[in-house]
Amino acid sequence: MLQTICQWFLYFSIYSVLGWVCETVYCSIIQRKFVNRGFLNGPVCPVYGVGAVLVIYLLQPVAGNVPALFLTGMLVTTVLEYLTSVLLEKLFHMKWWDYSHFKLQINGRVCLLNSLMFGALSVFVMLVLHPRVQKLVDLIPAAVLPWISLGIAAVFIADTVLTVRSILILKGKLEEVRRALADIKEKSEQVKAQFKVEWLARVLQAREQLQDKADDIAEYLEKFRLPEGISLREYVEDRAKKLPSLAKKGRWMNQRLVRAFPSLNAPRYADILEQLKERLKVRRWGKRH
Secondary structure, three states: OHHHHHHHHHHHHHHHHHHHHHHHHHHHHHHOOOOOOOOOOOOOOHHHHHHHHHHHHHOHHHOOOHHHHHHHHHHHHHHHHHHHHHHHHHHHOOOOOOOOOOOOEEOOOEEHHHHHHHHHHHHHHHHHHHHHHHHHHHOOOOOOHHHHHHHHHHHHHHHHHHHHHHHHHHHHHHHHHHHHHHHHHHHHHHHHHHHHHHHHHHHHHHHHHHHHHHHHHHHHHHHOOOOOOOOHHHHHHHHHHHHHHHHHHOHHHHHHHHHHOOOOOOHHHHHHHHHHHHHHHHHHHHHHO
8 A cells, every 4th residue: 555655656756847847848948948837946847747647547447549538638637727726826816827818718727728738648648658657666666665755755845835935925025015006006196186186276276366367457458448440550549649638638737746746656657657757848848948
């Protein structure tokens, strides 16, 4: 019994290493650089080891029928890959592979292309590879087999502990980053909201100021509204004709004011007042002479 368990464990270990080799070579060729596709730190892909063991154990009844072996092998390995994806995602809240870009896929966890390759590998393992692996394992003495298995298991356990620890640390850091980004986003939203309120208040204030200015301008222009049917030129000429008479009409009062207040000044009407002063002076000196 112990010998059988150790043998199956060695099958699992061997196919885990071979699976890592196949996966790494395949992905490295596609990406044109070395890619370690193992879940663990070491050169092993446990999912391949589990898949190979399941295929060898479950598909013995159809080993002589290649089409049936291909289809059942494809089914078994596809289900295993899907369940592994779900399990890893539930444990670590991370999605380790995604086939969403493939046309024929299920939830990005499995795809037809991989399933076909796994079916072909199942046929290869059952008919070509496993008989040789089995012969190799059978060469190991029964007394040594448990110790070899124990040593490999220890390496597996240590690697698994280190890998899980690394993943949890990574998860913790990702959570810290997520919280930091969430805090930044929250603060940004608060700043945006405050900015919008301040901006809206300024806009409303400016609008009120512009409305006040517009009312002042309208009130001011209302004083200079031209009579209907009169152009601006006609209006100016008419007002120009009346200026002398206005000056003449109030000349005595203007003269008194100028004399009484030599420094009389009105900033808003400085030019007009100076002209009026000059006119009054001219009239006064002209009258004397």
